[in-house]
Amino acid sequence: MKSGLRRGMKPRLIVRMILVLLLAAPAVQSSKAAAAGQDEFDALRLKWLSQLTGTGDYNVKDKAIDAYIKRISKVTNAQGTGILDTLNLDGSAGLWPDLQSTTNPAHITAQFKRIGQLALVYATRGAPLYQNEALGNDIEAAMQWMYDNRYNERSVRYGNWWEWEIGSPAEIVDILVLMYDRFEPEMIARYGRAMGAMIPDPGIRANGYNTPETGANRVDKALIAALHGILVRDGARIAQANAALPPVFEIVASGDGYYKDGSFIQHRDIAYTGSYGVVMIDGLSKLVRLLDGSSWEISSAQVKTLYNWFRYSFEPLMHDGAILDMVRGRAAARQNSDSYTIGRTVMHAFQRISYLLPADQAAEVLGRLKYWYLNDTVLKNTYYGLNIDGIQMVQSLLDDAAIVPAGDRIFHYRFPSMDRVVHKRPDYVFGVSMYSDRIRNYETLNGENVKGWYSGSGMTYLYDKDINPFGDGFWPTVDPLRLPGTTNDGKPKASGRSSQTWVGGASVTGAYGSAGMKFQYEGSGLTGSKSWFMFDNEIVALGSGITAGVSGTYETTVENRRLSAAGTETLTVDGGNRLPLLGSSANFTGVKWAHLAGSGIGYVFPKPTDVSMLREARTGSWAGISAGQSGAAVARNYMTMWIDHGKLPDNAGYAYVLLPNRTSAQTEAYSANPEISVLAQDETVHAVEERTLGIVAANFWKAGSAGAIRAEQPSAVMMRERNGILEAAVSDPTQKQQSVTVVLDKPGYAVQKTDPRIQVLETSPAIKLKVDVAGAAGESIRVFFEKVNGSAGS
The missing domain is CATH 2.70.98.10 (Beta-galactosidase; Chain A, domain 5)
Structure with missing residues (x-):
């Protein structure tokens, strides 16, 4: 196959050629998705293309879009050090001199990633090398080399399974979408066979152990499988991707996934909402947006779950656009992955999701997102890390006067x-x-x-x-x-x-x-x-x-x-x-x-x-x-x-x-x-009173008493007495007990409302509660009383 921009060309000549191409670039159709006669596969493919390259006849001179195009166009430079400049199609060891390992599969993923960067420049209107024939030839030749030498249906795996089943195929599907009109159908078919061999089922890890996938990994593979099905026009493959999703939406009681209280666990026992949880919601938001309105869209129950994740899992852990480091696991120690950058990924994911939600929930989500964008004083660039599609979405959010910024809840x-x-x-x-x-x-x-x-x-x-x-x-x-x-x-x-x-x-x-x-x-x-x-x-x-x-x-x-x-x-x-x-x-x-x-x-x-x-x-x-x-x-x-x-x-x-x-x-x-008094501080109980709020809180390490509270088992107890209402909350922090009995020395109260897991055994001469904590997973279980025949309380 003929190579386009040869490696031996002088940098000055390359720069001159880019300028000529930029000035001579033809006008582009506003949207391929509107092409007459397209079927559902075409519509979905073009929808994904828009997510990669932007929607409609966008203004290439827009400040944010222009900056993005300049950034992605740095694949070549006058010094000859760009990834296009150093691409070697004539070598036998690898396409780039620093990615030639045959024992580390990360080098395979990295090569596909660089090809993807070239494909993005080729497919992005406004880029100097937009639809450049020579660049297209180079990309096609590079993909052929990778198929022949690194990644095909006959490849024998080595190293980390992730590179074979997620890292490389995630790059491949994007490249094939970006270059679909440029590649011969056989190129699509070749990689279709390769991905089918590497990911026969997106719900199962094909690493020789047939491990069920969970969380972010399962979502990543479902998205890859859906795009694979779209590219090879296989509805059954898209349906397989959709069928892999229900376990992701299930509430778990152990292991990886989302819990009833909003927790997200990955790697069995790590708090990972701000890392793997972000990867998962990002991939899921892209997939549900892609399939929305198609024969394979997700259910309304799953859409409701997405809102619940925003409300109870992510929103509490966000602060002015950042996701708190305490749920980012080892990702907090990555130099280019700070909490604000990852927070932007969260925000953009939920903006994608917002368009699927009922109007009231969408307004709530968008109002919170707008507030976070406006309150972020760390990332000075509002459009940091976003592609054209992302820039367009955020601009629409910030420019919409009907969306009112909503401050954080207390x-x-x-x-x-x-x-x-x-x-x-x-x-x-x-x-x-x-x-x-x-x-x-x-x-x-x-x-x-x-x-x-x-x-x-x-x-x-x-x-x-x-x-x-x-x-x-x-x-x-x-x-x-x-x-x-x-x-x-x-x-x-x-x-x-x-x-x-x-x-x-x-x-x-x-x-x-x-x-x-x-x-x-x-x-x-x-x-x-x-x-x-x-x-x-x-x-x-x-x-x-x-x-x-x-x-x-x-x-x-x-x-x-x-x-x-x-x-x-x-x-x-x-x-x-x-x-x-x-x-x-x-x-x-x-x-x-x-x-x-x-x-x-x-x-x-x-x-x-x-x-x-x-x-x-x-x-x-x-x-x-x-x-x-x-x-x-x-x-x-x-x-x-x-x-x-x-x-x-x-x-x-x-x-x-x-x-x-x-x-x-x-x-x-x-x-x-x-305003506080320490009531107890020993190996039986820690207890504090906040007098202005009328609150007494006690952590009982074992049975004991503190102030007006007595616990017969290890427990956490908190009560607030205010305006004639007494609220009490009890939990089992050990998450191992069947029941907890608590006595509150607060006579003169009658039950107002209670959780069904609380039995009020007595109200006189003191309140005695038996709390069923079996299976409560540390949840705080509450009961309310109202003052009777006497003072309105403190």
Whole structure:
């Protein structure tokens, strides 16, 4: 086959040729999808082509579209270093000199990806090489070489199965759609046979073990199979793709998938909403949009599930356009995959889905998306990472005055199936990442996230007016032994589950809640209990029973906050300006309160506490935490605060209150007159009262009493007494008990409404509840009472 742009051409000649082609580019039809006489296969193929290259007669001079076209057109350059310049069709080892391995299938996927980049330039109107004959010849020759030498129905697999069943075929179907009118039918048929051999059933992994696919992998393969069927005009193949989807929509009780509480698990025990969950919803949104209105569209019940995922799985974990790092697994340690970039993928996926939803749900989703776009101050480019179709969609959203931006809801949201908690207020978001005998502390795989040791061990995430506090180089530079909220023994930790079962909490009104975690580390034997109680203006953190069996370094990190480039944010401790210089540290005794400017966070210690503090400059690299990343030095400044529990702690503890978005004066005033009281802090129970809200919350590690609450079994209990209404919530954080009995010393109340799993055994002289927690998976089960014959309550 004749090759087009030869590798030996001089760069200057290439540039001249591009300019000539650009000036001479013919006018293009506005939409192939409108061609007369097309059948359903053609219509679907052209619909996918529009998703790849844009819809209609778009304006190539539009600023965002022009920038995108210039970016994808960098396949060739005057220096001769572009992927088109270095393509070698005459070699026998590979199409590019850096992708010639015959033992690593990632090189196959990477070569198809580069061919796909060339095909995108060929098929995108406005690109300098749009429908260029020489480029078309090169693409066709490259695809023939790959079929003959790397990927066909007779290929013997090696290495990672994913490259053969998802990575390469995902690129292939896009190339075939982009080049459909240019390729001979036999080219389509050849790759059709290859994909049929590699993916005989999208629901099964054909890796020799016939493993059922789950989650994101299943969706990816279903999309590939649907496009395969469209290309070879095989309705049965599209139907097979559609038939692979129902398990994805099912609620699971174990293993991979979506749970009743909105959790998403992948790799059996990793909280992965913000990584594999994003891949899944992105692929699914593309597939359902593609098949909508066709003979193979998804059901209305599945559309309802998509809305529920937005409402209960993704929305709670989004903040100003970013998806929280605590559900991103090892992806948080990837340099070019920050939480805002991935958040954009989430937003665009749900914009695709919105067009399938009922009008009221669509308006809700689009209003929230518009708010996130407008509130994102990190990604300055609104159209970052989007192709022309994506740009068009976002422009339509932002330009539509009928879509009103809808701010985030105010709520407390618990994900007990993945040991995560999110607490949202108008001016801050707080999250806790925990682990148990059900969920792993962190994941490291393929050399990624090798220092995520404590990221699931009670790490706290506080997002306030401080922009992007856990991005912008945080992960490669933060001290991985001192992550905020964690209690550590100064040693790296292996990836794995805990030996402890008590991890969870309770919540009332949907706005306030508790979280708690029993922990025990191998090696040092360090054990203890940790709690967080989350209200309107404050978060209370308690620890107790911190005990170790060997001498070492044992600390609880109150804060490890990334500072500005100057690193000069004022630290105030009990009224004095402390540690003004980078590299300074001190051990402060009897601290009552502290305040860090910039982020505007106050720290109050209910009992005077000895606190160590350090202002430092730290340097790391992305390669230091994940293989294959940049080794370039990254420098960031930090303020760290921790409580030292001694060399051999025995029943040590801690207590502190976080005050988001407060001034130094407000922090001092709160310290003098706090709104909370610590009712109990031992190895029986942690309990706190928030007096202004009328809330008492208690984490019972075992049977015991705290204030007006008594529990006969391990449990989390929370109650709120206000305006004559008493609300109580009970959960089983162990997720192993059959029932829990709780007594509330609150006479004078009658049942108003209750969950059917709660039996109200008595209301006098105290309220006694028996709560059926079997199969509740840590859910907070609620009951309401109203005051009778007396005071209206507090």
